[in-house]
Amino acid sequence: MPEILTVNVNNKPAYDIYITKGFSELPDRIKTAGLEGKKAFIVTDTQVEGLYAEAVKEELSKVCPFVTVYAFPFGEKNKNLETVQTILKAMTEARFNRDDLVVALGGGVAGDIAGFCSAIYMRGIDVIQIPTTLLAQVDSSIGGKTGVDLDAYKNMVGAFKMPSLVYINIDTLKTLDGRQYASGMAEVLKYGLIMDEAFYEWLISRIYEINERDEEVLTEMIKTCCECKQKIVEKDPLEKGDRALLNFGHTIGHAIEKYKNFELLHGECVALGSVAAAFISWKKEKITRDEYYEIRDMFVPFDLPISIEDIDPDEIIRLTKSDKKASSDGIKFILLKKAGKAYIDRNVSDDDLRAGIDEIWFSDEDKRE
Helix, strand or coil: CEEEEEEEEEEEEEEEEEEEECCHHHHHHHHHCCCCCCEEEEEHHHHHHHHHHHHHHHHHHHCCCEEEEEEEECCCCCCCCCHHHHHHHHHHHHHCCCCEEEEEEEEHHHHHHHHHHHHHHHHEEEEEEEEEEHHHHCCCCCCEEEEEEEEEEEEEEECCCCCCCCEEEEHHHHHHHHHHHHHHHHHHHHHHHHHCHHHHHHHHHHHHHHCCCCHHHHHHHHHHHHHHHHHHHCCCCCCCCCHHHHHHHHHHHHHHHCCCCCCCCCCHHEEEEEEHHHHHHCCCCCCCCHHHHHHCCHHHHCCCCEEEECCCCCCCCCHCCCCCCCEEEEEEEEEECCCCCEEEEECCCCCHHHHHHHHHEEEEHHHHH
């Protein structure tokens, strides 16, 4: 059952992605990663704490002389510098040093916060990622991007910090609620759309098994996503080039996420942003009309939104300009040449953005009709 992928950075093995069931193999993976004997500081949220913190602590205690748990309040609204400060203070008071270990346990929020803390505490200490949501398992736990939000600006403060291990226990998906599970599927579909048409078609052919969380299908799906991200991260670890392709759907998606004050889940916003990006791709004559509608409609059976009410398109456009991916050269907007082939477009105008946003915006005028 276990699947192992080794991620290389600068052409050297950097860390393993280990996909398995349960936490019982964690001590051996800690030894393999050369982390045995370190004190472990588990960072999680109050929701995941009650589900998995004790089990992880018990396994880590077999190879770590001291293990403690810090749980911050659940929710994206707590992904901020104030939470980081309280964690760093707790680490200091527990006398952790640069030879010790941070353990990120939870979804993308916990992974980003813990990773960022590990990057800046004493100028950097080891971190391992134990993602418990689908989104974190296929995306955010891999590649070393960490960060927190600054007011409403998503991931505006951050650092690159490669993990020493990513340990994926697919059993954790059994406790994931339906909305969170669907949110992760937006990132799964993204991989197919930007770089692997065969995988995209495989996903469509297995809608039932995926929605039923079939163990064998889930393992194959997660492994393939990890392989996709592995390829991009190895080629471009610090997002100087092709790694930007992973932001398909994220520019408008992040703007919606900020506009809605994080009331929508990240994956829900990515789905909306992906539909808008696919529409812009069609209008730029990169994909056909039929390709656009097929891409749009394939989000629906995975319980993801393709339209949204109560937004201000002009404000969404404004928010895209404050996204961290914006530069002096403009926004690196990710569009499609076809399913499985994405590219970076630096010439997406405000009119293009408006057209894409209008396509997903279910306005009051639409309701009257």
